[in-house]
Amino acid sequence: MALSLSARNVVKRYGGVTALSNANLDVNAGEVVALIGANGSGKSTLSKIINGVVVLDGGQLLLDGQFMEFSSPQAAKNLGISTVFQELSLIPQMTVAENIWLAREPLKRGGVIDRKMIREKSDALLNLFAGTYKSSLHPDVTVTSLPPDEKQIVEILKAVSFDPRLLILDEATASLDSRQVERLFELVKRWKQEGKAIVFVSHRMEEIFRIADRYSVLKNGVTVGTGAMKDVNTKDIVSLMVGEESAENAVERKKAVAQNLSGSSVELDVNELRTDFLKGLTFQLHKGELLGIGGLKGQGQRDLLLALFGDLKYTGSINFSGELVHFKNTRQAMNKGVALVPGERAKEGLLFIRSILENLLLPSWGEYGFPTRMRKARESANRIGSTLNLKMAGLDEPVTGLSGGNAQKVVIGKWLLRNPRLLLLDDPTKGVDVGTKAEFYRLLARLCADGLSVLFYSSDDEELLGLCDRVLVMHDGNIRQELFGETLTKSNLVAASLGASRESMQ
């Protein structure tokens, strides 16, 4: 049955905080609607209202013209609304199949779970993404052993297994590599033709333009614009999202980092770096250079950064600032001026229940003497906070209260406080709003101009193309290609990510 869902003038408050004050969204069968907004604009809340996780405080929800009030996520599911959550809803210790069919396992007569049926149905689902898996993903592996992108795929398949009429994809592409995104988009097109309605929540402008038919932009809990994608360009959308003033910087980031490295010395010289996964990497990073690392997710980028930071055992030689080093732990690396912004902000970058102050000073407490000179520590924290334009109620507030972009500023800030010589970035703009991204790009430009060397892994190709003069594309634990100057193009980047040789592209 064709679906039409419409949220009108939706209001939602959490305690004293108004998450949504006037949100609107219309979605019909056979179309993809992009729900766009900066972090904290309320798009997650709005999608949670549509799928019944959260109950609205005002406004109305119409499903097929009928006034609706979902009492639970289950009620929404029964009406054909299914969600791919940004925070995965999988149980790590259970297998892929068990997760997908959790609490609604097909049964044989007598109430015994029909394993054969589960197996067949799961195989059919997994086939949707066949060919994009790095591991041998099959229904009986436990979810905990999967890399993040494949966990995300299982999450997508779980939502799809309900055969929903409306599918909400909440940042579903955030941890997928470009090949997997490609496949997902093919599937979305197919589902669209089958008459499903799709709500697509994403930060990636390029994806939105590729897949969405219509858009709905939220800003501070208010829907500020809706319309057809074909009538707008990136700049229009960004203007709606962040307001007029900073829209320019958000898109015009091309070559924000002007690089003139002809005279600069080699800061980092890596030779035959091997770990369990890395197969002998050799490359150089100049002083003041912003060197991009590209490639699909999980091709060894994380291992490379962790090895350089002393958190992973390796063989091979690393020459840093003209000195042969072999860091055995992160502390040694840190003391030599290496800093790492890890890929999982919440799990690896922040101390959630502790204050902003303690998060910012975590690597540096030793430098404030005994007893710790708190006033000096607070001054440093405030200084770095204002440098980064960190929006906070106070240094003693818990870091939990910050939005994604501001939280990432804390992670970066704790390293800038130490004036590092080498900054390792593991997909630092993931889940960060456009405004903060633009600030971040300007910051990188400034730091590089001051002589900081940066190794920058990003899952966003546009970002690498826009910021870097040189990109190392990784594939299967190797540097597949080094792209720079004229060879640094989107098609080369994608081709190298997929492991295609340059000859096959000609």
Place this chain on the structure above:
Amino acid sequence: MKRITISPPVAAVLLAIILFALSGLLPNGFGSNMLVARAQAVNILRLSVFLGVIAAGQTLVIISGSEGIDLSAGAVVTLTAIVTYVLVNGNDGRVLPALFAAILVGAAIGLVNGTGISFLKISPLVMTLGMSGVVTGMILIVQHGNVSGAVSPIMTKVIARPLIFGIPGAIIIWVFFAGLMWLLMERTAFGKNLFAIGTNRVTARLSGVNVTAMVLATYALAGALSGLGGFLAVGNTGVVFINIGNPFLFPSIAAVAVGGTLLSGGKGSYWGTMAGAIVLTLLTSLLTTMQMPDSVRSMVLGATLLILISIYGRQQALRQ
């Protein structure tokens, strides 16, 4: 609308004051005699010191997270009490060496705990429980249940008797000790890193904190504090017995919890633990005064712990 929330340490202090006031109303309580009330209050505080010092180590390991706990604290207290008793042997001149020995023995046992937890990846519960058994066994083998020794006059004088203005030395030691604990936890890199590893060890490691060294140091320090506790405990009782330390074990964990330290780690204070130690000591002595049997006492203590922890848990849920 502003919600009034009472932090757990404050709640524990209020509870202690109410309990104390109530104890005065008992048939054999202090009634309106303020001199007796003061004497009783001082006595309760004095008795809280031993639990308070032993619970200090417990506070540190619990804050260090990853299911951190020290179940060997009771056995270490007994062992170090015996060490003190034997080494001092009635001689004032040997008090300081005995104090160092007690702390060192405690630290050594704690270091073994930390080693097992860090390198052999044994869970703290299992490691320290096993260590408790080993230490108890060692005590039995070495001493065959007989210990010959004595505390010295100066120990009794400083720990058990009034020192200045009628305040027992133990309380003065405790106040000084609490200041050091605060410094350690709030004004040193060690303290800051302790809260960090208790909150998230991956983040701590990726921020340049040497987590292994921190865990080793924390358990060693906890052992050392149990050693100090053993020294003080024997100085108070004047005699040593095989069961001197064990009765402190459960209350040392309970005091930490009552003081509002998160049992999952990463959040807490020693000042809360002090308040917890006072509440538990007060409750015990109150029940003793009321001539309750042991069974009732342990039931009331257990129930108090459960009630307080569930209240704290609820407060936290409301704030989120």
